Amino acid sequence: MTSQNDKNTIDHDASASIQIVCDLHEELASALNSLGGKDPDHSGQNFLFYFSSFINRCVDAYVLLRKAGRIDAAKILIRPTIEAMIRIESVRAKPELTYRLCVNDRVQHRKWLRPIAEAHGEGDKYDRDKAVEWDNFTKKYAADYPTHPLLDKEIDLRCAAEAAGLERYYDTHYRLYSKFTHAALGALIDYYNDLEHADNRSMSLCAFSAVQALISLGASAPNIETLHKRMNAERDSQIVR
Numbered sequence: 001m002t003s004q005n006d007k008n009t010i011d012h013d014a015s016a017s018i019q020i021v022c023d024l025h026e027e028l029a030s031a032l033n034s035l036g037g038k039d040p041d042h043s044g045q046n047f048l049f050y051f052s053s054f055i056n057r058c059v060d061a062y063v064l065l066r067k068a069g070r071i072d073a074a075k076i077l078i079r080p081t082i083e084a085m086i087r088i089e090s091v092r093a094k095p096e097l098t099y100r101l102c103v104n105d106r107v108q109h110r111k112w113l114r115p116i117a118e119a120h121g122e123g124d125k126y127d128r129d130k131a132v133e134w135d136n137f138t139k140k141y142a143a144d145y146p147t148h149p150l151l152d153k154e155i156d157l158r159c160a161a162e163a164a165g166l167e168r169y170y171d172t173h174y175r176l177y178s179k180f181t182h183a184a185l186g187a188l189i190d191y192y193n194d195l196e197h198a199d200n201r202s203m204s205l206c207a208f209s210a211v212q213a214l215i216s217l218g219a220s221a222p223n224i225e226t227l228h229k230r231m232n233a234e235r236d237s238q239i240v241r
Helices: 012-034 043-067 071-075 078-093 097-119 123-144 157-163 167-181 197-216 224-240
Strands: none
Touching: 012 043, 012 197, 012 224, 043 071, 043 078, 043 097, 043 123, 043 197, 071 197, 078 097, 078 157, 078 167, 078 197, 097 123, 097 157, 157 167, 167 197, 197 224
């Protein structure tokens, strides 16, 4: 068994890679701030902005936990961050998927929230309010993207990953870090500790994706190319070892 002290020790290599995560987080936060006061032109821009903002919050918390030596807790943040990155990249590759990803959220929200409303005797009100909300969104989306098909059908995350060319990443890293989020036995008994080198790299990739999405919205990120080179150099150094 691995002692808590061993698990919470950050070696030299991890210190170097976490610094890249920290620097990417600063670039991401700065890119978000640079968009302050600018209204999105289209609903799809809102989609990219909000998921990039979500990644920023996750990376922020991840860095705080890693620096505090709370490595186990930090791992729980990686899976949702990767999910947000997959959504961003799928929409950047195929913007028409934005609507279907929004359908996903609508369907899932109804599964979770309507029973609560119904328990309070407000099921019908929930249906009416959400129908109006969705109708307004659909009309705005159709006006923003008249060539996009409004397909009221969910799309699973792996299909979204395929659209972005990330199916292999989904089948490896996303599935791996789902073990921590869902408290799988392997995660609880440290079975995956030998893959810890992937933690910082995964968060770096997600932060980089978010910055790239914000740049497409007009954000300023003057250091992103230098940071990308550092990411690649750190990855190559691990491969050589």
